[in-house]
Amino acid sequence: MHSQCMLYANAFFNDLDCYENNKGMYKGGGFILSKGQEQWSSRWGFIAASIGMAIGTGNIWRFPRVAAANGGGPFIIAWTIALFTWGIPLLMAEMVIGKKTGYGAIAGFRDFLGKKFTWMGTWIVGVCLLIMFYYSVVMGWCMKYFTLALTGAFTPNSTTEMTTVIWNTFTTTPSETILFHFISMSVATIIIYKGVSGGIEKASKIMIPLLFVLLIGAFLRAVTLPGALQGLQYLFNPDISMLSNPKIWLEAFTQCAWSTGAGWGFIITYAVYTHEKEDIPCNCAIMGFGNNVGALLAGVTVMSAIFALSPSADFAGEVLSAGNSGLTFIYLAQLFTTMPFGQVVAAIFFLAMTIAALSSLLPMIEVGVRAFMDAGFNRAKATLIVTGGGFLLGIPSAYSLNILDNQDWVWGVALLVSGLFVAIAMINYGPEKIRTEVINAPWSDLKVPKWWTYSMYMIPVIFVILTGWWMWQASTWSPDTWLDPKEVFGVGTILVQFAMLLTFAIATNKIFAKKSHNRNAGDMEGAIE
Amino acid sequence: MSGQSIAMMALVIGFYLSGFVYLINLAFNKKEA
Numbered sequence: 001m002h003s004q005c006m007l008y009a010n011a012f013f014n015d016l017d018c019y020e021n022n023k024g025m026y027k028g029g030g031f032i033l034s035k036g037q038e039q040w041s042s043r044w045g046f047i048a049a050s051i052g053m054a055i056g057t058g059n060i061w062r063f064p065r066v067a068a069a070n071g072g073g074p075f076i077i078a079w080t081i082a083l084f085t086w087g088i089p090l091l092m093a094e095m096v097i098g099k100k101t102g103y104g105a106i107a108g109f110r111d112f113l114g115k116k117f118t119w120m121g122t123w124i125v126g127v128c129l130l131i132m133f134y135y136s137v138v139m140g141w142c143m144k145y146f147t148l149a150l151t152g153a154f155t156p157n158s159t160t161e162m163t164t165v166i167w168n169t170f171t172t173t174p175s176e177t178i179l180f181h182f183i184s185m186s187v188a189t190i191i192i193y194k195g196v197s198g199g200i201e202k203a204s205k206i207m208i209p210l211l212f213v214l215l216i217g218a219f220l221r222a223v224t225l226p227g228a229l230q231g232l233q234y235l236f237n238p239d240i241s242m243l244s245n246p247k248i249w250l251e252a253f254t255q256c257a258w259s260t261g262a263g264w265g266f267i268i269t270y271a272v273y274t275h276e277k278e279d280i281p282c283n284c285a286i287m288g289f290g291n292n293v294g295a296l297l298a299g300v301t302v303m304s305a306i307f308a309l310s311p312s313a314d315f316a317g318e319v320l321s322a323g324n325s326g327l328t329f330i331y332l333a334q335l336f337t338t339m340p341f342g343q344v345v346a347a348i349f350f351l352a353m354t355i356a357a358l359s360s361l362l363p364m365i366e367v368g369v370r371a372f373m374d375a376g377f378n379r380a381k382a383t384l385i386v387t388g389g390g391f392l393l394g395i396p397s398a399y400s401l402n403i404l405d406n407q408d409w410v411w412g413v414a415l416l417v418s419g420l421f422v423a424i425a426m427i428n429y430g431p432e433k434i435r436t437e438v439i440n441a442p443w444s445d446l447k448v449p450k451w452w453t454y455s456m457y458m459i460p461v462i463f464v465i466l467t468g469w470w471m472w473q474a475s476t477w478s479p480d481t482w483l484d485p486k487e488v489f490g491v492g493t494i495l496v497q498f499a500m501l502l503t504f505a506i507a508t509n510k511i512f513a514k515k516s517h518n519r520n521a522g523d524m525e526g527a528i529e
Numbered sequence: 530m531s532g533q534s535i536a537m538m539a540l541v542i543g544f545y546l547s548g549f550v551y552l553i554n555l556a557f558n559k560k561e562a
Contacts, residue, residue: 043556073537080544229530236541238533282556289549296545445555 045201052359054291072237078252090262098271104370139357140180231307263419
């Protein structure tokens with residue numbers, strides 16, 4: 001394992017002479033910009049890409065289900081508090097690292113926290129890429145279902161048995177799942193290859209308004225269905241006494257952590273391409289609010305549709321307990337067939353899912369591409385390495401649902417660790433100093449009060465509680481096998497895979513740090529050398 | 530749908546939509562970074 005890690009790392013830094021030549025820079029107010037470095041052409045472009053990053057399939061297929069299962073209204077209150085104590089503060093922290101260092105997550109952590117802690121950046125990039133491998137497969141599912149809706153594969157008044165057959169046939173035909181995984185990765189490759197302003201920004205400026213138009217269209221259709229109010233009653237259940245249930249808080253914080261994109265390394269990467277005087281607090285608040293508005297739109301749509309179209313309340317309950325993919329690809333696909341113009345609504349819905357998935361897949365790839373570019377690779381090479389590798393390493397998840405579920409489980413929890421690392425970087429540097437000097441810069445549209453500083457100190461506490469709870473839950477799901485590494489949703493599989501990534505990150509720490517031009521250490525008073 | 534649920538829905542959607550619109554307005558009508 002160790003020698004393999006070293007070989008990989010050596011290959012990674014093979015072209016470092018090129019790195020030294022390419023990385024010109026200037027310093028101003030702690031901000032560094034590489035010579036000839038790509039940039040967002042406008043603030044709207046950066047915000048559109050960032051909202052796209054945040055709004056993914058989780059907003060559409062996870063939020064409605066989890067909100068409904070956890071009391072509706074009380075969950076939404078806890079989820080809102082989580083946005084202000086975990087989501088937005090961490091997005092701001094990530095933007096600070098990206099802007100302050102001018103590097104992606106690996107070199108950014110090295111420069112911000114110190115050479116000894118480069119491994120934390122490697123962990124963040126590693127987790128993001130490991131999620132990217134299977135997320136492309138998920139986007140392929142959405143794309144496949146969009147084509148099924150367009151071609152009239154869902155016959156009117158289908159039963160769940162019929163849609164189950166369609167789902168099972170598709171997911172057990174590897175040639176199809178791999179083909180759609182390939183198409184997803186190819187679309188993303190073309191966009192990433194075209195660069196930040198010519199690719200990601202241009203695509204986001206089209207995708208994000210279109211996504212909101214599609215979501216609003218589906219929202220209007222769903223809420224006007226007879227019986228839709230029952231779903232809204234469920235989603236906005238006002239029983240706030242349920243806030244005394246800790247499970248609601250844990251689920252709300254988890255949803256926020258997984259959905260806003262905080263801790264993924266996305267905003268560290270996207271911030272590298274921002275202008276020197278780009279605002280931090282207002283932009284990050286827009287990302288957080290945009291994410292939650294998208295989730296609420298999807299929540300109202302999905303809940304209205306489920307309750308209006310289900311033959312009984314029991315059936316609606318069955319739909320909500322079907323899990324993410326079951327709810328979307330079996331039950332919703334079936335329910336759409338029972339309404340007028342159901343094919344059109346299904347096509348709109350699965351197109352929205354595809355766009356949401358693509359807009360989140362792009363930053364996942366860009367996190368990896370930025371890491372390679374920081375090491376001296378040009379964009380074309382970096383893109384081909386990351387997406388080519390992503391396609392190959394995503395094949396197991398395309399082949400087996402169990403592997404995909406396992407990867408989703410393991411690296412979903414790992415995101416909480418990534419968020420912790422970002423908070424540690426802030427605590428080491430001095431959160432109050434960052435707040436007053438970097439976040440509340442003279443050109444900032446919003447001034448952030450001290451809650452941001454307190455949030456940074458609270459995040460490690462929240463991390464311990466959330467991680468402990470998820471581990472405990474996993475041990476109760478399978479009490480006899482929870483430590484077995486082969487158990488899909490066990491603790492053992494988390495421990496083994498975390499250990500493997502951590503070993504890689506620590507083994508490569510010196511190599512990833514030592515040959516790189518440590519150009520920013522002098523600026524970083526808090527950096528540990 | 531109960532009155533309390535309607536109030537909760539109005540509060541939640543009103544908070545998020547007005548917040549989102551306010552922030553967008555702040556970002557684009559004040560200055561271009």
